[in-house]
Amino acid sequence: MSIPIRISWRATALGLGLALCTAAAPAAEAQAAFPHKRVTIVVPYSAGGITDTLARxxxxxxxxxxxxxVVVENRDGAGTIIGTSAVARTPADGYTLLFTSYAYTSNPVLRRQLPYGPDAFRPVGLMGSSHNVLLVTNRLRGQSLQHLIDRAKAEPGSLKLASSGPGSSPHLGAELFATKAGIGFTHVPYKGQGPAMTDLMAGVVDGxxxxxxxxxxxKSGKVAAVAIASEQRHPDAPEIPTFKELGMDFVSGSWFGMLAPAATPDAVVQQINADLxxxxxxxxxxxxIAKTGLLVALSTPEAFGQYLQAETKKLQALVKSGVRIELN
Structure with a gap:
């Protein structure tokens, strides 16, 4: 005996309508003006450092x-790889962005492999650059650059220099300084500038x-400055001598900028750049920004891309010249 099945035309129409609405939702969202919902900026460093401060x-x-x-999310660890790879896996729609710095260009040169490819991102905009200053704990206040070098030569490995992570600008700055000075040192990496600076002020590390x-x-006397790795003295800190003035031809620094997943639409990238x-x-x-000492140098996405390529070539040239910097 067969049982008749009755299907209401109203239920059918309702189901069809819901299906059409569900299918149309992604298309409607894609066509909506950017941004029409929350935007997340991922900083691959811990809270409290300059990258985090600028992003906020x-x-x-x-x-x-x-x-x-617009929410800032700190995803630090593994020399910025954790946060960077997380953004690489997100939809390329402009709603998840990466605000990062030097390690973005150093990691591909210094590490054997990364969980994201060389073309995982596209440049959105350079914000600016900053030169490195050699800071020391207060127990070394007043000691000259030459004194620090002499001590490091007399006691190899005794000089403990912190960094905001392997492959970061502070790390590379320390490695290049050691090469120029002909010394060895103990690298103490941290998950960001904040915790590294805390230990420097406490005297856990030397510099x-x-x-x-x-x-x-x-200025507040919590740490002391020895020299700045720039061509000229910084206008806001004219009392800090350059390494060149002290007899060492040494220039080192970092950059800060915004990137997005590679397939992010041109129109979205250009709008974010304009709004930056x-x-x-x-x-x-x-x-x-002035409080951070950053030298603002805004750019187009295209110019930022050229800048990143130039920075990568500089690092590649250093490695080829014999400077050995090994990362896990």
Whole structure:
């Protein structure tokens, strides 16, 4: 005996309507003006460092410009690889961005393999650059650069220099300094600038290369500055001599900028770049950036890409010249 099955035309129409709405939702979202929901900026360093500070300064202003929440998420560890690879796996729609610095260019040169490919990202915009300053703990205050070098030569490995992570600008700065000075040292890596600076102030380590973002700690007497690795003295810290003035031809520093997953649409990338410029033009944002000692140098996505290529070639040339920097 067969049992008749009755299907309501209303239920059929409702189901069909829901199916059509569900199918149309992604298309409608894709066509919506950017941004129409929360944007996440991933910083592959711990909270409290200059990269994190700059990202939060930008995020606050971008949230105002966009009328949408802009959240900064710290995903530190493994020399920035954890946070960087996480962004590489996200949808390429502009809603998850990477705000990073020097390790982005050093990791592909210094590490044997990475969990993301060389073309995983596209440049959005360079924000600026900063030169490294050799900072020392207060128990070494007043000691000259030559004194530190002499001690390191007399007691190989006794000089403990911190960094914000393997392959970071402070790490590479220390390695290049050691090569120039002909000394050895003990590298003490941390998960970001914040915890490294905490231990420097406590005297756990002897010194650290860091940008002018730490100058406030120098002025307050919490750490001491020996020399800055730039061509000229910094206008905000004219009392800090350059390494060149002290007899060492040594220039070192970092950059800070925004990147997005490689397939992010051109229109979205160009809009974010334009809004980064608008954000930095705000006097209040400029004032916050000035506190970090960053030299602002905004660029187009294309110019930022060329800058990254040039930085990579510099590192490759250093490695080929015999400077040995081994990372896990």
């Amino acid at each position: 300064t930008l995020a606050a202003k971008l949230a105002t410009l966009w009328g949408q929440p 650290m290369f860091d940008g002018m973002s730490s100058y406030a700690l120098v 410029h608008r954000a930095v033009e705000d006097p209040a944002v400029r004032a916050q």
